[in-house]
Amino acid sequence: xxxxxxxxxxxxxxxxxxxxTYTVEDVIPEMSFLEMLDLMNEQLxxxxxxxxxxxxxxxxxxxxxxxxxxxxxxHGPKRACxxxxxxxxxxxxxxxxxxxxxxxxxxxxxxxxxxxRGAFDRIISAxxxxxxxxxxxxxxxxxxxxKNIAERAMDSAACIGCGACVAACPNASASxxxxxxxxxxxxxxxGVAERKERATRMVEQMDKEGFGNCSNHAECEAACPKSISxxxxxxxxxxxxxxxxx
Amino acid sequence: xxARSPILDDKIPDGPIxxxxxxxxxSIKLVNPANKRKYTVIVVGTGLAGGAAAATLGExxxxxxNFCIQDTPRRAHSVAAQGGINAAKNYQNDGDSTWRLFYxxxxxxxxxxxxANVYRLAELSANIxxxxxxxxxxxxxxxxxxxxxxxxxxxQVSRTFYARGQTGxxxxxxxxxxxxxxxxxxxxxxxxxxxxxxxxxxxGRARGIVCRNLVTGEIEKYAADAVCLATGGxxxxxxxxxxxxxxxxxxxxxxxxxxALFANPCFTQIHPTCLPQAGDSQSKLTLMSESLRNDGRVxxxxxxxxxxxxxxxPEDERDYFLERKYPAFGNLAPxxxxxxxxxxxxxxxxxxxxxxxxxxxxxxxAIQRLGENVIRERYGNLFxxxxxxxxxxxxxxxxxxxxxxxxxxxxxWVDYNLMTTIPGLYALGEANFSDHGANRLxxxxxxQGLADGYFVLPSTISDYLATYRPDGLTADHDAFTASVxxxxxxxxxxxxxxxxxxxxDYHWELGRIMWEKVGMARNESGLNEAISDxxxxxxDYWKNVKVGGSDMDFNKSLEFAGRVADFLELxxxxxxxxxxxxxxxxxxxxxxxxxxxxxxxxxxENFCHVAAWQHKGNDTTPERHIESLEFENVKLxxxxxx
Numbered sequence: 001x002x003x004x005x006x007x008x009x010x011x012x013x014x015x016x017x018x019x020x021t022y023t024v025e026d027v028i029p030e031m032s033f034l035e036m037l038d039l040m041n042e043q044l045x046x047x048x049x050x051x052x053x054x055x056x057x058x059x060x061x062x063x064x065x066x067x068x069x070x071x072x073x074x075h076g077p078k079r080a081c082x083x084x085x086x087x088x089x090x091x092x093x094x095x096x097x098x099x100x101x102x103x104x105x106x107x108x109x110x111x112x113x114x115x116x117r118g119a120f121d122r123i124i125s126a127x128x129x130x131x132x133x134x135x136x137x138x139x140x141x142x143x144x145x146x147k148n149i150a151e152r153a154m155d156s157a158a159c160i161g162c163g164a165c166v167a168a169c170p171n172a173s174a175s176x177x178x179x180x181x182x183x184x185x186x187x188x189x190x191g192v193a194e195r196k197e198r199a200t201r202m203v204e205q206m207d208k209e210g211f212g213n214c215s216n217h218a219e220c221e222a223a224c225p226k227s228i229s230x231x232x233x234x235x236x237x238x239x240x241x242x243x244x245x246x
Numbered sequence: 247x248x249a250r251s252p253i254l255d256d257k258i259p260d261g262p263i264x265x266x267x268x269x270x271x272x273s274i275k276l277v278n279p280a281n282k283r284k285y286t287v288i289v290v291g292t293g294l295a296g297g298a299a300a301a302t303l304g305e306x307x308x309x310x311x312n313f314c315i316q317d318t319p320r321r322a323h324s325v326a327a328q329g330g331i332n333a334a335k336n337y338q339n340d341g342d343s344t345w346r347l348f349y350x351x352x353x354x355x356x357x358x359x360x361x362a363n364v365y366r367l368a369e370l371s372a373n374i375x376x377x378x379x380x381x382x383x384x385x386x387x388x389x390x391x392x393x394x395x396x397x398x399x400x401x402q403v404s405r406t407f408y409a410r411g412q413t414g415x416x417x418x419x420x421x422x423x424x425x426x427x428x429x430x431x432x433x434x435x436x437x438x439x440x441x442x443x444x445x446x447x448x449x450g451r452a453r454g455i456v457c458r459n460l461v462t463g464e465i466e467k468y469a470a471d472a473v474c475l476a477t478g479g480x481x482x483x484x485x486x487x488x489x490x491x492x493x494x495x496x497x498x499x500x501x502x503x504x505x506a507l508f509a510n511p512c513f514t515q516i517h518p519t520c521l522p523q524a525g526d527s528q529s530k531l532t533l534m535s536e537s538l539r540n541d542g543r544v545x546x547x548x549x550x551x552x553x554x555x556x557x558x559x560p561e562d563e564r565d566y567f568l569e570r571k572y573p574a575f576g577n578l579a580p581x582x583x584x585x586x587x588x589x590x591x592x593x594x595x596x597x598x599x600x601x602x603x604x605x606x607x608x609x610x611x612a613i614q615r616l617g618e619n620v621i622r623e624r625y626g627n628l629f630x631x632x633x634x635x636x637x638x639x640x641x642x643x644x645x646x647x648x649x650x651x652x653x654x655x656x657x658x659w660v661d662y663n664l665m666t667t668i669p670g671l672y673a674l675g676e677a678n679f680s681d682h683g684a685n686r687l688x689x690x691x692x693x694q695g696l697a698d699g700y701f702v703l704p705s706t707i708s709d710y711l712a713t714y715r716p717d718g719l720t721a722d723h724d725a726f727t728a729s730v731x732x733x734x735x736x737x738x739x740x741x742x743x744x745x746x747x748x749x750x751d752y753h754w755e756l757g758r759i760m761w762e763k764v765g766m767a768r769n770e771s772g773l774n775e776a777i778s779d780x781x782x783x784x785x786d787y788w789k790n791v792k793v794g795g796s797d798m799d800f801n802k803s804l805e806f807a808g809r810v811a812d813f814l815e816l817x818x819x820x821x822x823x824x825x826x827x828x829x830x831x832x833x834x835x836x837x838x839x840x841x842x843x844x845x846x847x848x849x850x851e852n853f854c855h856v857a858a859w860q861h862k863g864n865d866t867t868p869e870r871h872i873e874s875l876e877f878e879n880v881k882l883x884x885x886x887x888x
Contacts, residue, residue, distance in 0.1 A: 030524040034636075038750070039527055043749050045794055047804065053800055057490040059530045061414055061631060063321040067291040078634070086636050110461055111428025118438070121318050125430040129381045129423035134302040134700045135373070137380035141337060154384040154409060157416060158865065161320055181423075190382050 001025050001088075004039055004165050007052050010109050017109070018226040020094070022145035033076060034059060036088050038100075054113040061225060064160030066114055068166070069100040074223040075163035077235040082162065082202040083187035104212040107172065108146060119209035120177060126205035127198040128181045130190050149187055156184040158226045168223035170214030176220040178206050179236030180228050186239050196243035203240050254507070254873040255306070256857055257661040258362045263879050265536030266748075267575050268367045270662070271380060271705055278601040282307035284716045287707065288440045288470040290497055292319030294414075294692055295675025297421040299700025304428030306704060308877035311468055312425070312770035313437045313457060315492055320422045322582060322750065322870050323478055324695060327414025328535035328628065330396060330406035331378075331692040333371035338395050342403040343366045349558055351690060352880045354400040354580050354833035355655070355764075358513070361879055362662060363680045363791045367690075370697040375557030376406055377700055381420040385409050392843045396624075398688035399536055400580040401885075406689045411535050411628045417692055440466070442497040443733045444805070445473055445504050445671060448725045451672035453881065456729045456736065460698020463798035465734045467721040471711055472670045472797055474703060475501060476695075479654035479676040481514065483813045483820065485757025487651035488784050489531040494664060494809040498658050498677055503860070506666040507858040507871060509659035509679035514823035515686055515833050518544075518584035521635060522604040526754075527733060531650040532635060534628055536688040539577040541621065542645070545590070546605050550595040556606055566592055575887040582685040582833045582846075583887060587648035589766050590844070592648070598885065599646045599743070604636050608644035653691060655682040656823075659858040659873075663706035664698060667858075670710060684832025741797040741806040745790030752787050756780065756810070756817055764821045769837040773825040777818055784814040818858055819868065829853045841884070848883050 002025050010017030024040040031039070034056050041051035057065040061082040068083045078088045085218070089204035099113065107115040165176035182199055185191030198207070210234060214233055221230045259270040277285065286306050290299040300312040316320060321603035335348040339801040352359055375393070379385065385407050386394040397402040409416035428434040436455075444456040446467070454469040480495035481487035502508045519539065521532045545566045547559050567587055572579040579587070588605045594777050597603050618641055622629070629640045636646070658666050658673035660680055665672050675695040682690065690807040786809070795801040830839040830846035831853070838846045848854075858874040 003642065026527075028525055028527065031527055035527050035529050036668075038529055041803075042748055045792060050531045050795055051803060052656070053802055057321055058326045058493050059491055060321065060326060060532050062412065063316070063323070063325050063490060065316055065321050080630070081634060082778075085592040085631065087634065087637070089637065091251065114800065117317055121320075121426065121429075121436070124423060125426040127430070129427040129430075130380070131427060132377075132424075133305045134298070134377060134424075134704070137373075137376035140335070140379040140385075141392050143379075145387055146391050147387045148385050148391050151385040154386075154416075157382075157384050157409075157419065158413070161318065184384065185382055188382055193436075215649060227705070239382060239647060 001093040003027055003091060003094070005034070005099055006096055007099040008101055009052065009112055012111060013108050018149070029087065029090050030082055031088045032059065033070065033086040034084050052113060053111045056084055059084045062160060064162035064245055067162045067164055068103050069102060069116065069167055071098050072143065073223050074102065074167040079222070080225060080227045094201070102163050104166045104172035106166060107163060108173060120161050120163065122173070122209065123178055123202055123205045127184065127194065127201035131184060131194060143189055145189060153184045153187040156180045156228065157226050162224055162225065164223045164225060165220035168219040170217055170219065171215060173212040173214045174206050174209070175214035175233045175236065176224065176228055176230065177233035178202050182239055183232040183235040187233060191245065195239060199236065199239035199243045203236070250259060251666065253871050254659065255661060256360065256873060258360070259662065263361060263365045266502045267458050274705060275324060279307055283309055285309065285711050286311060286470040288468060289314070289471045289476060290455065290474065291322065291476035291478065292422070292425065293322035293324035293422055293476060293675060295699040295816065296474070297322065297418065297425045297698050299476060299674055299703050300454035300476055301421065301424040301428050301644030302700055302704040304431065304433035307433070310428070310434040311470060312434050312439065313440045313442060315439070315460070316442050317434065317438055319425055319438070320419060321569060322418060323493050323861055324418045324692065324711040325415045326490065327692055328411045328533065329537035330413045330689040331417060332398065332405050332689040333375045333407060333693065334368055334405060335372050337393060338404045338548055340403045342405050346403065347371060347405065349880060350401050350685070350732060351687060354687040354845065356712045356885055357683065357807055357854070357877065358831050358852070358875065359681055359683030361877060366698050366702070367403050367681050367694055369702050373701060374693060374696045375830065378417055378420050381417045381424055383409065383420040384881050395507060396537055396693055397540055397578060399578045399584070399783050400687040403470060408537065411537070411625055414692060417696065427617050442477070443500060443808065444729045445668070447504060447668065448719060448723060450663045451669045453719055454721060454726060456726065457731050458733070460799055463735065463796065463801065465730050467720050467726040467730055469721040469723070471716060472707060473679050474672040475658065476674040476699065477677050479657065480816060481651040481654055483756070483817050484651040484754045486523060486528060486531050486645065486654050486864060488517060488531050491530060494812070496809050496812045497672070499812040499816055501658060501668065501671060503665065503669065503861050503863065504715070506668045506671060507659040507860050508656070508819065509858040510656035511820045511858050511859065512682050512764070512827060512834050513655035513832065514651060515581055515653040515655060515809065516585045516590055516616040516649040517647050518581055519607060519647045519652035520652070521632070522599055522601065522646055522648040527704050531856070532631070532646060533650070533652060534632060534645065538607060538628065540626060541624070542577065542607040543611060543625045544577055544605055546591045546596040551602070552662060556608070565596070565866070570765055571739060572887045575599065577888045580685060580687060585766060587833060588649055591596065591657045599735050603647040604648045606644035607647045610644070611698065612643065655679065657688055659856070664703050665710065672703060672707065682836055682885070695875050696722065701881065721789070737797040740793050740811070741801065741804050742794060743791045743793045743807070747790050748792055749803060749810050752783065752791060752811065755783055756813060760817055760820070764817070764824055767835050767837050768824050770825065773821045780814060780818045780821065787814055823857055823859065825859060827853055845884070847882070854882070
């Protein structure tokens with residue numbers, strides 16, 4: 001099948017950017033969305049035009065490197081699915097597909113569809129860890145953790161750090177991302193010692209990076225490819241209040 | 247007495263195998279805590295090996311510069327490992343021990359790994375689990391709160407720890423958060439979106455790297471007292487593999503060209519349970535964790551070219567070929583054996599699916615026995631992924647799978663200290679060759695990456711650093727200037743290439759040659775053809791490739807152009823190594839050397855060794871060196887999983 005791709009082109013951070021439309025031929029339904037873009041880029045290159053830059057790596061939904069806004073939705077129309085997992089069978093012959101980068105003040109555009117998500121690293125480095133030096137750990141079974149707690153922590157830990165939550169949020173808030181890490185470590189006994197400092201520092205860093213506040217739209221949860229729940233945001237707020245008030 | 251060749255001094259400590267590592271640690275030279283910050287160590291890569299090494303070296307007090315190709319360390323390809331990590335904890339009381347994990351790994355590798363390294367790996371495995379739990383990795387647990395285990399191929403005990411089907415992700419995030427703690431403490435400086443393009447030698451020692459800033463295109467240089475490569479494997483030489491699209495061999499290959507020996511390049515692992523290829527536009531193959539073989543049964547119809555839907559094929563007309571051929575291990579036979587069995591079934595015309603190149607992996611029996619919910623809890627994310635990609639519901643109909651390139655056991659040659667043949671240059675994780683022999687067992691890659699990064703390198707590196715004082719060398723040294731010039735020239739040359747075929751066209755063609763002639767089964771004439779085909783393709787590449795864009799810009803086409811240029815050389819070395827190794831072992835199956843029942847026939851008399859290749863210039867055949875393998879603790883036998 002053939003599709004029209006109306007895609008954001010932006011030379012660099014300072015360029016104003018614009019949409020360009022390209023026809024992509026020979027698309028097959030089994031193709032992933034990114035393979036369709038690969039094909040588009042091959043066709044552009046052979047015509048002597050510059051390919052559209054976009055990020056991707058594992059192409060199986062776990063590394064979090066890819067992330068595009070497709071027809072107005074972060075990671076496209078399928079729920080619980082990254083852009084790389086999305087298949088072309090979800091689109092129609094001749095359809096015009098609008099492709100944009102994740103837009104947020106905290107994610108400046110580097111080129112075309114590639115954005116800088118370095119803010120996420122800086123938030124994690126502001127206490128988003130458990131301080132344990134290599135070699136100092138006790139036996140792994142010394143601290144039993146009930147199955148339901150471990151599973152609940154795993155639900156939060158499943159975050160792939162793609163930033164779809166930010167792109168989907170009307171406030172460009174990073175609350176879902178930040179809260180998933182705070183929740184994981186506050187649920188586990190290993191994380192308890194540093195819970196106050198962690199919550200305070202991570203939330204403050206999030207604000208410093210220019211992300212907005214959460215106003216409970218829950219768009220983040222809907223866009224999250226790993227279905228991370230906004231319950232995590234409630235945990236984050238409780239952790240933060242306990243830390244700053246107590 | 248262990249034989250030691252002059253070029254390849256393995257530095258294996260003396261003494262009984264159980265005491266080698268502890269004796270060695272006791273004799274290693276140390277760097278005084280107050281002096282550690284005076285040493286700069288470069289770590290390239292942020293996967294399990296690189297991330298763990300950078301974090302641990304930072305904790306110890308070294309000044310660490312850590313580089314990665316992605317936009318953040320958390321995306322390194324270790325993230326994609328699904329099934330689990332082995333450790334000899336014996337929490338299940340099923341007879342596991344350090345010795346048994348050691349034995350299984352040596353046997354699984356078809357007796358082509360170094361005993362001493364493997365024993366150390368098994369010994370360290372238990373500490374890894376402790377470390378990961380302490381760092382907050384949410385491993386699967388039993389109701390009582392203790393850790394759960396599952397089984398993996400090549401073992402008869404349950405020693406695999408897991409976090410749903412996302413074990414690699416969780417271990418990497420544990421490692422990444424530890425790394426970011428060191429970034430927070432100012433001991434590790436992080437350089438993202440950088441690609442290492444050269445190692446810089448001063449007075450024969452590795453003293454830094456040159457890399458390309460993938461955002462600006464600038465060629466940057468960094469000096470250090472030692473360089474550690476944790477840049478992964480080279481499965482993407484096949485174009486289609488389960489590896490991430492940015493995985494590449496360039497960093498290791500540039501080190502090879504600067505004098506580091508490359509060991510056993512032909513030892514590649516073709517993983518049995520991947521999604522079959524759907525079309526020529528495909529960019530990669532998707533792995534389905536080996537853990538699925540705990541509950542899934544592999545079969546093909548007994549009748550050739552049987553086009554009936556699987557549910558219409560009665561039980562007695564199905565061939566559960568792994569259970570039939572390997573009753574003791576059944577569906578959990580090691581990867582090389584399972585892959586080859588699937589290929590044989592398809593080659594003989596029993597394959598299923600539109601192309602006839604896939605076999606069924608069926609969960610019907612397990613769902614009936616355990617209920618759909620249990621299966622969902624164990625493999626839910628994998629089933630969802632399969633469903634999304636294929637539009638088929640694996641709860642209702644069997645998965646279709648086919649082998650795909652997945653892991654490379656070969657890599658830079660390292661001694662017991664993980665040092666390459668270039669002093670001060672180390673290789674960790676999949677980038678080195680040392681622990682898996684000719685075939686890696688499932689759930690052992692994560693174990694090796696973390697063992698190297700958390701425990702081995704941080705111990706052994708001080709033995710080297712302590713031998714000389716920091717000399718204040720900076721990246722202004724002439725050796726750096728020369729390297730920057732070479733790298734810059736190559737980038738510029740490639741960016742200016744304006745031929746008729748794209749980089750992808752060449753990569754695809756190389757992949758086809760590799761898969762057909764240097765893939766799951768190899769023979770002498772095919773390998774000779776592969777060598778000349780690759781040489782011709784390489785010559786054409788440097789005339790007719792079209793790259794486009796500028797070298798001083800974000801330019802993916804240019805990034806790939808450099809990697810494919812290196813693959814076009816590495817592919818030839820792989821074929822050459824496969825040709826010289828006139829035996830079958832593990833993942834290296836030479837059709838001329840098989841037992842009467844079609845299993846790999848090793849030749850211990852002539853090939854019980856590591857082959858390490860030395861670069862001799864671009865137009866000269868590389869030289870093959872040998873490190874003989876001595877087995878003092880495990881008796882060499884024909885591997886049997888029957």
